[in-house]
Amino acid sequence: MIGCGIDIGSRTTKLVLYDADKQEMITSAITDSRLDKEESVVNLLDQALKKLNYTKKNIIKVITTGYGRELIPFADENITEITCHARGVYHLLPKTRTVIEIGGQDSKIIHLDATGRVRDFAMNDRCAAGTGRFLEAVARLLEIEINEMGPLAMESKKPANISSMCVVFAESEIIGLLSRKVSRSDIITGVNKAIATRFMGLAGRNLTEPITFTGGVALLPGMASALEEACGKGINIAPYPQFTGALGAAILAVEK
Amino acid sequence: MTEYTDPQPAKISLAEWNKLYGKIPKEMLNQYKYIREIPGASKSYVNKLSEYFHTGDKRLVSLKYDNSLAALRLWNFLLTEEERLADWRKAGKKLFGVMKDLGTIPVMVYSSKKGVAFYPDGAWWTPCFKELEDELFQIADSEGVGDDACPVRATLGAFINQKHFPIPDLCIAGVGSCCNDFSAIMQLIAGLGHKFLWWELPYRKDLKSWYRRGDFIKLPNGELCPASLVSFMEQQLARIKRGIEAETGEQITDQMLNQGIKKANRLRRIVHKLRELAYGTIPIPAAALEMLICEMIVIHFCSDSEEAIRALEHFLETVEKRVSAKQGILPGNPFRVTWVNPVADLRMMNLLEELGGCVAGTEYLFSHALDLIPEDIEPIKALAYMVLSDQMIGSAEYRARRVIAEARKYKAEGVVISRIPGASHCASEGHIIADIIKKEIDMPVLDITVPSLIDAGMTGLKTRIQTFFEILAHRRNTETH
Numbered sequence: 001m002i003g004c005g006i007d008i009g010s011r012t013t014k015l016v017l018y019d020a021d022k023q024e025m026i027t028s029a030i031t032d033s034r035l036d037k038e039e040s041v042v043n044l045l046d047q048a049l050k051k052l053n054y055t056k057k058n059i060i061k062v063i064t065t066g067y068g069r070e071l072i073p074f075a076d077e078n079i080t081e082i083t084c085h086a087r088g089v090y091h092l093l094p095k096t097r098t099v100i101e102i103g104g105q106d107s108k109i110i111h112l113d114a115t116g117r118v119r120d121f122a123m124n125d126r127c128a129a130g131t132g133r134f135l136e137a138v139a140r141l142l143e144i145e146i147n148e149m150g151p152l153a154m155e156s157k158k159p160a161n162i163s164s165m166c167v168v169f170a171e172s173e174i175i176g177l178l179s180r181k182v183s184r185s186d187i188i189t190g191v192n193k194a195i196a197t198r199f200m201g202l203a204g205r206n207l208t209e210p211i212t213f214t215g216g217v218a219l220l221p222g223m224a225s226a227l228e229e230a231c232g233k234g235i236n237i238a239p240y241p242q243f244t245g246a247l248g249a250a251i252l253a254v255e256k
Numbered sequence: 257m258t259e260y261t262d263p264q265p266a267k268i269s270l271a272e273w274n275k276l277y278g279k280i281p282k283e284m285l286n287q288y289k290y291i292r293e294i295p296g297a298s299k300s301y302v303n304k305l306s307e308y309f310h311t312g313d314k315r316l317v318s319l320k321y322d323n324s325l326a327a328l329r330l331w332n333f334l335l336t337e338e339e340r341l342a343d344w345r346k347a348g349k350k351l352f353g354v355m356k357d358l359g360t361i362p363v364m365v366y367s368s369k370k371g372v373a374f375y376p377d378g379a380w381w382t383p384c385f386k387e388l389e390d391e392l393f394q395i396a397d398s399e400g401v402g403d404d405a406c407p408v409r410a411t412l413g414a415f416i417n418q419k420h421f422p423i424p425d426l427c428i429a430g431v432g433s434c435c436n437d438f439s440a441i442m443q444l445i446a447g448l449g450h451k452f453l454w455w456e457l458p459y460r461k462d463l464k465s466w467y468r469r470g471d472f473i474k475l476p477n478g479e480l481c482p483a484s485l486v487s488f489m490e491q492q493l494a495r496i497k498r499g500i501e502a503e504t505g506e507q508i509t510d511q512m513l514n515q516g517i518k519k520a521n522r523l524r525r526i527v528h529k530l531r532e533l534a535y536g537t538i539p540i541p542a543a544a545l546e547m548l549i550c551e552m553i554v555i556h557f558c559s560d561s562e563e564a565i566r567a568l569e570h571f572l573e574t575v576e577k578r579v580s581a582k583q584g585i586l587p588g589n590p591f592r593v594t595w596v597n598p599v600a601d602l603r604m605m606n607l608l609e610e611l612g613g614c615v616a617g618t619e620y621l622f623s624h625a626l627d628l629i630p631e632d633i634e635p636i637k638a639l640a641y642m643v644l645s646d647q648m649i650g651s652a653e654y655r656a657r658r659v660i661a662e663a664r665k666y667k668a669e670g671v672v673i674s675r676i677p678g679a680s681h682c683a684s685e686g687h688i689i690a691d692i693i694k695k696e697i698d699m700p701v702l703d704i705t706v707p708s709l710i711d712a713g714m715t716g717l718k719t720r721i722q723t724f725f726e727i728l729a730h731r732r733n734t735e736t737h
Binding site: 082 | 694700701703705713715716719720722723726727730
């Protein structure tokens with residue numbers, strides 16, 4: 001029995017096929033989110049099915065999630081990304097009690113009960129600060145690719161102080177730091193630290209361990225350690241952090 | 257008179273109301289009049305809702321409405337308030353703009369035969385109704401009151417452009433234990449040269465250790481209050497009464513105040529019954545939006561205390577019929593939530609229902625105005641009790657207690673705290689209330705911010721509410737099994 005989960009995020013669209021009998025993800029695919037969500041989802045699904053030599057008949061149910069979850073007419077159901085990330089992370093790391101998810105457009109803190117269900121959550125989608133989009137803006141300012149940020153952060157000796165978490169104001173602050181010859185690695189670490197501190201404001205003081213970090217931003221080396229420093233607790237990075245939402249949707253597709 | 261029967265209860269669009277409106281006999285519509293006490297000024301007011309859309313209330317096209325005649329009357333009563341105020345003035349009544357106090361000062365004003373009370377800060381909904389085309393926020397911006405302040409800043413804009421409500425003959429403004437934004441906004445309005453009578457709302461303290469001397473009084477809402485504060489409040493209200501008398505030239509006797517209190521209680525009893533039925537019956541007989549209007553009318557009578565009673569009685573009759581016939585306006589078994597704070601965008605109440613929820617209990621900041629005013633004590637003392645019962649002048653813990661009581665009473669499954677962007681009392685109060693609820697009754701709480709127009713943030717709001725309902729669904733399943 002195959003379940004299909006599709007996470008239509010603000011930056012990327014992810015697809016996962018999950019085999020309920022094997023209890024594992026059998027394939028995944030990712031593409032940039034485009035204006036025509038349906039077309040890109042159809043292409044992604046065709047690719048995934050072709051890879052496995054499957055047809056749509058093999059899929060018992062399609063569940064969409066993410067910000068574009070309502071835009072796919074052929075989906076059987078849509079479930080929020082909060083519930084789906086929780087389910088996906090619980091499948092991968094069942095002891096998790098807190099999920100930190102930082103995506104392209106928003107960030108979330110999700111509290112799970114012992115059965116992996118969402119107990120409570122908080123979400124920031126009011127400003128770009130502390131999201132993947134903010135990191136993209138920083139990368140652009142530093143004239144580097146976003147995937148270069150992690151390795152560069154590792155070279156930092158003294159993190160810069162970034163006081164403003166507004167994308168617009170942080171931009172002028174970073175320009176000021178660059179003109180004072182502050183290294184890019186120190187700026188990146190400073191940005192990571194500022195994002196982590198801001199995120200803890202959303203999360204509150206009582207984070208129950210184990211904590212799992214997921215979402216596209218979890219792929220950036222240095223961010224998890226910045227979060228660990230901010231909350232004073234250990235943080236695991238989810239396997240396939242970009243795919244936990246789609247995985248959760250795929251699992252819920254077979255469970256429902 | 258030709259008979260008219262409401263169709264099966266449903267929520268309908270503005271366009272659907274237009275069609276339905278044509279089926280209602282004209283003579284039936286014409287019987288609903290405001291300002292009936294002055295025959296020359298009396299006016300039929302139940303129009304097609306689309307007429308308000310065409311004169312600028314653009315938001316109406318995005319809302320879904322109860323399809324009963326009583327609901328149509330209710331909406332029209334709400335939407336004609338500014339027109340009615342102008343008509344009252346023409347008829348020789350003095351207009352009193354009541355600020356900050358929620359529900360008590362209008363009882364005093366309506367005890368006079370020559371005064372009409374209204375809340376100019378009701379203008380905080382104008383940017384929503386007009387979808388920001390009224391430019392009230394822009395005017396407030398230009399006066400230095402930007403979007404980091406509560407949407408009641410629209411009131412400042414309305415006093416400046418004078419295109420909305422008539423300027424009151426006297427503004428009766430409560431300060432002291434009041435949110436900072438509103439204090440500043442009232443001060444700016446007074447600075448424009450309008451006539452103000454200021455009074456002070458004391459912070460309600462009930463900790464006996466703070467007041468080793470003196471007695472405590474149990475207020476109608478069950479909270480304790482030092483007797484010294486009641487005496488202080490009585491003096492304040494006596495001063496306000498003198499202010500109203502000076503403006504109208506008419507003395508307000510205790511007998512008149514007692515009559516005013518009785519009338520207010522009559523209205524409150526109707527709303528009590530409505531709440532019992534709407535929040536306590538399945539299938540749900542009345543939708544959240546119409547119930548919000550009903551509750552709001554309690555504080556200000558929508559500038560016509562007599563017609564307010566008639567319009568609410570009409571709606572109650574409709575809801576009672578639905579309950580008897582086991583007819584609901586919402587399908588299925590919606591998730592029951594107690595709602596905290598009124599919403600800046602009325603569309604939000606529709607959205608809650610569209611996503612599968614319903615309102616089961618409220619705390620709209622003025623729930624003390626739903627309590628009955630004591631009729632067996634001196635009227636000024638009774639009104640002092642009501643002022644001191646105000647949810648806004650105690651700590652957030654008072655509000656949390658009231659929310660918990662509502663949630664328990666109406667068997668809510670969760671609580672939604674809807675924050676008003678920029679409102680200083682909302683900035684962190686929501687977290688405190690949420691923590692108390694979670695700790696005391698282990699109930700899920702959703703904290704959301706609802707701006708004057710939710711369209712731009714709709715995706716995020718939907719995600720929050722849908723996730724909240726996914727949590728509630730899981731709890732339902734767990735409890736069932």
